[in-house]
Amino acid sequence: MRVLLTTWGSRGDVEPLAGLAVGLRELGAEARVCAPPDKEFAALLARAGVPLVPLGPAVRSVVAGTKPPTAEDAFRLAPQLVAARFETLMAAAEGCDALLATGLMPAGARDVAEKLGLPYVLACFHTLGLPSRRFPPGRRPGTPSPRSETDNRVLWEQDAQRVNALYGDALNSHRAALGLPPVDNVRDHVLTGRPWLAADPTLCPSQGMTDLDLVRTGAWILPDDRPLPEELEAFLDVGQPPVYVGFGSMAAHAPDDIARAVTEAVRARGRRLVLARGWADLAPIDDSDDCFVVGEVNQQALFRRVAAVVHHGGAGTTTTAALSGAPQVVVPRIADQPYWARRVAELGIGAAHEGTTPTPGSLSSALATALSPQARTRARSVAGAIRTDGARVAAKLLLDTIAGKEPPHVSV
Structure with a gap:
């Protein structure tokens, strides 16, 4: 058949x-x-x-x-x-x-x-x-x-x-x-x-x-059993879990300073950063060792190892993050993305970013919600309900x- x-x-x-x-x-x-x-x-x-x-x-x-x-x-x-x-x-x-x-x-x-x-x-x-x-x-x-x-x-x-x-x-x-x-x-x-x-x-x-x-x-x-790259594993093993930031194809038209905004916001929360290149080919803003850049990677494995997931609010990424038990910050731009941002906030598993363009201050504020003990507990609870x-x-x-x-x- x-x-x-x-x-x-x-x-x-x-x-x-x-x-x-x-x-x-x-x-x-x-x-x-x-x-x-x-x-x-x-x-x-x-x-x-x-x-x-x-x-x-x-x-x-x-x-x-x-x-x-x-x-x-x-x-x-x-x-x-x-x-x-x-x-x-x-x-x-x-x-x-x-x-x-x-x-x-x-x-x-x-x-x-x-x-x-x-x-x-x-x-x-x-x-x-x-x-x-x-x-x-x-x-x-x-x-x-x-x-x-x-x-x-x-x-x-x-x-x-x-x-x-x-x-x-x-x-x-x-x-x-x-x-x-x-x-x-x-x-x-x-x-x-x-x-x-x-x-x-x-x-x-x-x-x-x-x-x-x-x-x-x-x-x-789609089940994914690919191992994470050794260098990424080593980065994850050192210190507190980092924050993942990735906007996929939506990054193609992101503001020129988006990498700086998200890096400064994550650092303001005392966290390290895993930055996904996406279609905009985002890159580190300096030579600090607190930022690790990834391309195509097993998100199912990675999201289980991070403190929070900052993303654009696609259905797939929202579901993968929810299944992993990682709190989320959704920065929606178009189509169904505002809906997923709203659902993340309604379920208490993270925050919906106000507006389509994050600044260091606005994203840091949203991360404060996602990194709270309440959001982490709720995210782990909801993860068990995802089919x-x-x-x-x-x-x-x-x-x-x-x-x-x-x-x-x-x-x-």
Whole structure:
């Protein structure tokens, strides 16, 4: 049995698919993964024993320029990704029994599955993009809603119109070429009426959060048994546990002085620092021996050894830190990151940084909360509630779906 998994987005969109692929393999099934051709994603999938089928442009080429992507960039990228999905997925799906899509609005994936007669699943890692009467939609390129509009139902209808403006023409053009009828609501077509939520229920409770009928699986975690580098082990063994600071791909557009700000903030708390280079290639600000710089590293092992984790608030990093029992400081910038920052604060396992740009003072203040005995105790308590079987749950559901069984409401 073979399943095609596809995404386009950051590492936080790719790594869960690697975890799911491992879960499928453990149940005797094979997975193919179509994802952006960034070299770090290829290496990540290779570590999981899954070859990468390149899909679309490299994410780094889109987001790591001198300036953040604009709305105009989004309107150029959307039809490009639609075309890439029709071309790449149609070939990659040969011999597959189902197609699962996630990441940036995967318009085109369901349509390929429809043409080939395959079961299709849309998975998400949070509920923020799912229509809801409880909260408004997030920001999306296109015509903004009037500030005077407060009815969430109307706001979500306008969100659907923005998705149509981004993807509709390209999607329906490719559908017509395959002899498929047009779609009038791209967003709801992609989401289906029953998307799968691959998020931990403690970190991301979903009761009443969307009008759709969710299938909960738990987070898809890729096990990592790589040893830490010897030099890092030696650094960790000396003195108090350090503070980890890393912003992943979000560092690409961080302020020029971000390394200085975080270093001074950590030092103000009397702690040493493990600094992740990220996509901005952050570097030490001086020759002091209290800062150790890391590139790609086993975060699951590292986070168990640090006093706190300062990060951008991606779903994957938030879950990994929570599972490790390390208190967190989340410095959110875009998309779902403010949500994860809020949840960390609500659970008492760390602090949500005020604003998107940390200063030595603001980050030091947030670290005071995260480094408190109360946060450490609470973080260790919550760590015991984080589920680690989400990928296996989802793999089993996928195989059941292929067999024609309707996914039950899974309690995780």
